[in-house]
Every structure is written in C-alpha cells, then in structure tokens.
Amino acid sequence: MTLKKKIIWSTISVFVLLCFYVCYVARPVDVATDTEVEGLNSEVEQILYYAGLAPSSHNAQMWDVKVYPAEGKIVISPDTSRLLYAVDQESREAYISMGAYARSCMLAFEAYGYNTSLHVSDNGQSITVIYTNSGMARDEGLLNLMKRRHTDKREYTSAAIPEFFQEGLKGIRGAVFVPESTEAFSLIKDQTLSAAEEQRDNQEIRDELADWLRFSNWEAEKKKDGLTAEQNGITGLGKVIYYTFGTRWFAKGDTFAQTGYEMAQRQAENCAGYLLIISNDTNIGYIEAGMHLTEAWLYAVRNDIEVQPMSFAVENKARRFAIQNALKLPYTPQMVLRIGYVDGAYGTNALVRRDLKDYIEVK
Ligand SMILES: Cc1cc2nc3c(=O)[nH]c(=O)nc-3n(C[C@H](O)[C@H](O)[C@H](O)COP(=O)(O)O)c2cc1C
Known part of the structure; x- marks a missing residue:
C-alpha cells in the first residue's frame, strides 16, 4: 500500500471511530429502574415507580419509604444520608421533595383506582399515606402526565402565558x-x-x-x-x-x-x-x-x-x-x-430514578 493510501485509510478509520464515540456518548441516558420489591404485588410496585418520578433537589431522591401492605399504609420520612447539608441547611428542600413524593404517591394510587388519605406527623418528620382499592378504572392520562413531567433548562420563547x-x-x-x-x-x-x-x-x-x-x-x-x-x-x-x-x-x-x-x-x-x-x-x-x-x-x-x-x-x-x-x-x-414555552418539541423526562428496593422497606 502506498503512503498516500495508508494516510487515507487511517483518516477514514479515525473518522469512523470518532463517529462511533460521538454516537455512543451522545446517546440518551437509559436508566433501568428495577421496580421489584419483595412483599409487594406488581400493581403496588408500578404505583410506587410513578411516585418515585417526583422531583427532588439535585435529584437526590431523599425519601425513605416503609410500606405496610396488610394495613394499606405507606410512611415517608427523610433519608438523612441524602440531605444537602450545604445548600439546604434546614432540610427545607428535603421536606418539599418529600411533599412532592407524597402527592405523587397519592396521585399514582388514585390513577390506579384507589382512594387515598394523608396524615403528616406534628413535626413533619413523617408523612403517612393510606390507600384502599375503590375498584375505579385506571386513569392512563394522569400516569402519562406524571411520566411527562420534567425540569426543562432550555431557552424559552417570548410567548406569553395565556x-x-x-x-x-x-x-x-x-x-x-x-x-x-x-x-x-x-x-x-x-x-x-x-x-x-x-x-x-x-x-x-x-x-x-x-x-x-x-x-x-x-x-x-x-x-x-x-x-x-x-x-x-x-x-x-x-x-x-x-x-x-x-x-x-x-x-x-x-x-x-x-x-x-x-x-x-x-x-x-x-x-x-x-x-x-x-x-x-x-x-x-x-x-x-x-x-x-x-x-x-x-x-x-x-x-x-x-x-x-x-x-x-x-x-x-x-x-x-x-x-x-x-x-x-x-x-x-x-x-x-x-x-x-420552547421552540420545538415539548421536553421529556430523563427518568433517572433509583431501584425501588434501595429505599422501600416492606413491613
Ligand atoms: C425543592 C426542589 C428544588 C429544586 N431546585 C432546582 C434549581 O434550583 N434549579 C434547577 O434547575 N432545578 C431544580 N429542581 C429540579 C430538580 O433538579 C429535578 O426535579 C430533578 O433533577 C429531577 O428531574 P426531573 O424534574 O426532570 O424529574 C428542584 C427540585 C425541587 C423538588
């Protein structure tokens, strides 16, 4: 092979490798959240997957969840190993995130046809969600909405809010x-x-x-x-x-x-x-x-x-x-x-969420 051909082939190879590298690195993140939790039926596992799509500061997901299936009860408390001690010294955002998780939990149960009620302990250290199956039909629209919710940091247009x-x-x-x-x-x-x-x-x-x-x-x-x-x-x-x-x-x-x-x-x-x-x-x-x-x-x-x-x-x-x-x-x-509003398509959620068994304990 002549030197000229060697240079051409080397350039093509480097270019192809570079293309592979760019495509590999730029591919959308694909987190496989494992929804399996021993002691829970698959419906409650799915419901708790949707609950876990709640927003949290730095996506720290600082909630600790205990499920009592026999009583139809879920207790949510802060996970102290995940608090943001520098930016959130009073854990204010941790409580906001827990509140978002609790409301998402209620909405996910309701979307699956359950009735829910909520009780917050005096100091806010724990939130209890009670759920009972009402036999109502599933609300796929609400579930889609919860999955579509996301934080969007792109440039917004000058269009006003109607x-x-x-x-x-x-x-x-x-x-x-x-x-x-x-x-x-x-x-x-x-x-x-x-x-x-x-x-x-x-x-x-x-x-x-x-x-x-x-x-x-x-x-x-x-x-x-x-x-x-x-x-x-x-x-x-x-x-x-x-x-x-x-x-x-x-x-x-x-x-x-x-x-x-x-x-x-x-x-x-x-x-x-x-x-x-x-x-x-x-x-x-x-x-x-x-x-x-x-x-x-x-x-x-x-x-x-x-x-x-x-x-x-x-x-x-x-x-x-x-x-x-x-x-x-x-x-x-x-x-x-x-x-x-953004120019172009409505954004999507990156769905970066932990496995349920990492933070859910069945009692
Ligand atoms: C209490 C709280 C504070 C947040 N503060 C910010 C913020 O200052 N800047 C920002 O870009 N996102 C902020 N977020 C959004 C989170 O970063 C986001 O919810 C998380 O990364 C999960 O992403 P998702 O909302 O797309 O599901 C905040 C969310 C919560 C619940």
Whole structure:
C-alpha cells in the first residue's frame, strides 16, 4: 500500500471511530429502574415507580419509604444520608421533595383506582399515606402526565402565558403567577441573581453540587440519581464535550461556577414569568409546598408549558421573606419556577430514578 493510501485509510478509520464515540456518548441516558420489591404485588410496585418520578433537589431522591401492605399504609420520612447539608441547611428542600413524593404517591394510587388519605406527623418528620382499592378504572392520562413531567433548562420563547392558564392556576393552592415585565418579576429576578452570585462563591455549595453531577451515561445508569448532562440542559455535541472533558474536580472550580452563574442569569431573564409556590415557613408548610408544587407542575405539563425550578433566592431565609414582604404575599415563597414555552418539541423526562428496593422497606 502506498503512503498516500495508508494516510487515507487511517483518516477514514479515525473518522469512523470518532463517529462511533460521538454516537455512543451522545446517546440518551437509559436508566433501568428495577421496580421489584419483595412483599409487594406488581400493581403496588408500578404505583410506587410513578411516585418515585417526583422531583427532588439535585435529584437526590431523599425519601425513605416503609410500606405496610396488610394495613394499606405507606410512611415517608427523610433519608438523612441524602440531605444537602450545604445548600439546604434546614432540610427545607428535603421536606418539599418529600411533599412532592407524597402527592405523587397519592396521585399514582388514585390513577390506579384507589382512594387515598394523608396524615403528616406534628413535626413533619413523617408523612403517612393510606390507600384502599375503590375498584375505579385506571386513569392512563394522569400516569402519562406524571411520566411527562420534567425540569426543562432550555431557552424559552417570548410567548406569553395565556389567560386561561393563569385563571386555572387560581384554583391551585399556593400557586402565584408573576408575569414577565412586571415590577414583581424584576424583584424576584434580582434576588435570584444576587443569591446565585453568593452560591457561585461558596465552595461548600459548589463541592456538594459537584458530588451530585454525573459525568457519563455509565455513571448515571449505575448511581440512578443526581444530575445528568441532559438534566443540565446539555445535549448533542455539547454533551459529548461535557462528558469527555468534564470531571468532578473541574466542577468544583471557578470556571465551572462562573459558567453555571452565567447560565442561571440567562435562564432567569428568559422566560414568560415565574410561578411561585407559597406556604408557611415550617416543616409542615414545606411538605405542603411540595404537594402544591406537584399540582401546579402537572397542570403546566397538561398545557405544554415548560417548567424549571430556580431555587437560589428561596434557599436564603432573608431573601424569601424579602420577596414575601415586597409582594405582600400571605405566605412565604418556597419555590420559584421559571415557566414558558420552547421552540420545538415539548421536553421529556430523563427518568433517572433509583431501584425501588434501595429505599422501600416492606413491613
Ligand atoms: C425543592 C426542589 C428544588 C429544586 N431546585 C432546582 C434549581 O434550583 N434549579 C434547577 O434547575 N432545578 C431544580 N429542581 C429540579 C430538580 O433538579 C429535578 O426535579 C430533578 O433533577 C429531577 O428531574 P426531573 O424534574 O426532570 O424529574 C428542584 C427540585 C425541587 C423538588
């Protein structure tokens, strides 16, 4: 073979290998959540799979679940090994996430034709869901909605939120809509950006976030929690670059923190408005906020409206109260959701969720 042919063949081989590598790394993450739990029937296993699709901060899934099948009872409590001690020092977001899990649990049971009721213990340390089969038909629409719900960090268009949606929100407890280009919107945006700047410069918060970031499909598929490239809004070639060069060490550094801050800045400014979820500033209030969050988020999904929580401002007590006072809200804002429309198809959930037996114990 002549030198020229050797060079051509080597170039083609490298190119083909590169294509394989890019396709392999860019493929969507595919987490196989094992739903099998000894002692549960397959219907309850399926129901608890849907419950586990609830949102949680950093996708830490910090819920511990005990099921008492003979009594038709589920007890949800915080998993202290999964709390976010730097960014969520009072476990406020852990309670919100537990509340979201509890409401998702009730909705999943109801979608399978069960009646449910809920009881929260005095200090909010545990939530009990009671379920009884009512024999009603299955609601596939609700189950699809729960699977379709996701966090969307992409760029939103300038399209406004329609009146009918704003009217409908008035029927959801704790939901307050703040349209873009209002004074209230600017105030929340400014609080969000100042808080994001503080977090950018906080090494403990950076280190904690880095621990929950996933740097390959393989890592996400093994750990089944945390934030993948897609969940950070990074897809296609961007994902290949992120997974090829990104490391936990790099994610703890100044450059990554500054890039994250600039992304937050763009996201805070680029939306049709903020949806606030308000409640009492107590453990029980946080659980309620998680329940209201679930209702409001599913209502948005039903109407093809994208949602991204932006929690920077409400992660600081003084800032949450400053927003409450400035907007004269009856309760404290616990969640700030950036909402709007995207160009192109409605997003999907990356479905990165742990195996049920990792956090469910049958009694
Ligand atoms: C209490 C709470 C706070 C959150 N804060 C943020 C946030 O500040 N920024 C963000 O992009 N997502 C935030 N999220 C969204 C989670 O990261 C997301 O729910 C999780 O990664 C699972 O992904 P999914 O919502 O697509 O199922 C928050 C979720 C909850 C429940």
